[in-house]
Amino acid sequence: MLLQDLCATPIPPGFSLPEEVFIHPGAGDRLGEVASRYLNPPLLVLSDENTRKAALGPMEKFSRAFSGQWREMVLSGHAHTDDPTIAEVMTEGGGIGGILAVGSGTINDIAKAAATRLGVPYLALGTAASMNGYASGIVAVTSNGLKTTLAATPPRAILLDTEILCAAPLALTQAGLGDLLSKPVSLADWWLSHQVEGAAYSELPGRIVSEAIDSILAEAAGIPARSPSALETLARAVVLSGVSMVVAGSSSPASGGEHLISHLWDMRALAAGRPLRLHGAQVGVATLITSALYQRVLSIRSPEFVPPRLWEAEAERIGAEHGPLAATVLPEAEQKHRLAAKRLEFLRREWAGIRERLVSFGIPSPDRLRKPLLEAGAPHTLAELGVSREEARQTLLNARDIRNRYTLLDLAYELGVLPDSADEVLEESGV
Ligand SMILES: [Zn+2]
Missing domain, CATH: 3.40.50.1970 (Rossmann fold)
Structure with missing residues (x-):
């Protein structure tokens, strides 16, 4: 066809x-x-x-x-x-x-x-x-x-x-569902980067993929049963998600802060010589975390904005937090840092409108997102991934450094939610 x-x-x-x-x-x-x-x-x-x-x-x-x-x-x-x-x-x-x-x-x-x-x-x-x-x-x-x-x-x-x-193998199919789960969160991140940093944005990629993803989330219980109909729906959704990225001209409609968390888990595993876990399994769990972070960020009507630190201090933090990966991470983080003061000025001025629009995205709560993962028998906890709570905390705090793409993970720092509330966010995510 x-x-x-x-x-x-x-x-x-x-x-x-x-x-x-x-x-x-x-x-x-x-x-x-x-x-x-x-x-x-x-x-x-x-x-x-x-x-x-x-x-x-x-x-x-x-x-x-x-x-x-x-x-x-x-x-x-x-x-x-x-x-x-x-x-x-x-x-x-x-x-x-x-x-x-x-x-x-x-x-x-x-x-x-x-x-x-x-x-x-x-x-x-x-x-x-x-x-x-x-x-x-x-x-x-x-x-x-x-x-x-x-x-x-x-x-x-x-x-x-x-x-x-x-x-x-069932784990692969479950991972496909996990990869798609991020869509409502990553679409919000994409709109956010469009607002804050002027990234190109259009509603078309979201429209192309929405119906197919909603269908497979509703049919998630068919995954462990290996239902041909559920597999067909999942296949259609994974193809259309790829199409949405082509139409967007970047991975943004399908890849926000939750993907940065998953990528940093991969980078650390590779650096330590450990085998990689399934991408979609990680993305599913990471999406529960970013969903909880969105709920917190969007509950703040009058934030106390945190001014950016000097680059020298940030570079020192990155050196300490990323260890052997610091040299590869620094150029991306530095590029992102260059616009930090300008971003903050914009956020101070526009927060009420940005918050209102992000709320209108209707980002599902961790509980709502967990439901299809549970129905599919897909990983929904850090323990199932073999990620410790401390590693998850570290990744939540540092994943924003690895790519020059503005996401919720940056916004959470600028609003003062991170680093202080990292533990509460993990708790609220239920992972
Ligand atoms: Zn992905």
Whole structure:
């Protein structure tokens, strides 16, 4: 089906988006036919040891259709989206006409980055509805220890076979729901950065994805039952969330302060040589925290604004708080700090109106957001993630440093809610 058929809101022409999306039982069997429409052989098929097994049926049919015209690269199940891995795939992909990504988050990101750099098209055969990056125009990559995003070209087509999605490990599907849970909070953050720092903003990305996300939140109980209908709804929502980022021109509609918390957890895990947890599982729990923080911030009618500290003092704090990651974090934090005085002046003047508009976003309470996580059996506590209370406190206080993107985490400092109320916020979030 055409991408437009996934949502009622018209998607304006002119965006770099997948032309076709197949979400149905048996969609994987169309792999050969769809690949021949969009990719010129020879092809590189990229998967990992787990996703390759998940897509055995479709791959068998594909290999018959493309006999002798493809080669394969199977990464380890622990591969990360980082510069060395992308470079390895690009070397393997020398002289190819296109890439076929068989996998979910990591494989899709690596294939998208490599295809963009090689200047060839790619297709995504998704093996789990575990994140919203299939259709997006960005790749989340770790570069010198910093989690950042790169612009990249979306796939020409996406195939999400609901039979494969139903068979995927439940934790992956639950993570997909967690990644989408952030939408109401991240949309508010996006509007906030538009107001305070003039970031480009439009209501269209939110409209494109809203109905699909509301549907899967209402159907969350179907996730542990592996209901094909719930998986189809989830698949539609993760694709449209990716589309919303393309239409926005950035990840902002789907990535606010809760994503910064999740990214900092990843950065610290990588720096310590620990395995990464599922992105969406972290985002779900982090969204409960930022939801609680929003409730606090929006309860303040007459704030006592806290003037920005001198950059030297901030740099010293960052050195102490981020340890080995401080050098990669400092440039982002410094850029953000440059506008701190101007921001505060604006906030002082406009707080009443900003507060009122943020209230009108109707950001759900932690309890309301927890409900679909509970119904889906998805992680909703720090303990389930293996994050200690102290680590969560540290991350809540320092995640704002890692990206030059204004979010609630910055606002909370400027209104004096953080750092002092961090413990209360964690308590109120119920994580
Ligand atoms: Zn995400």
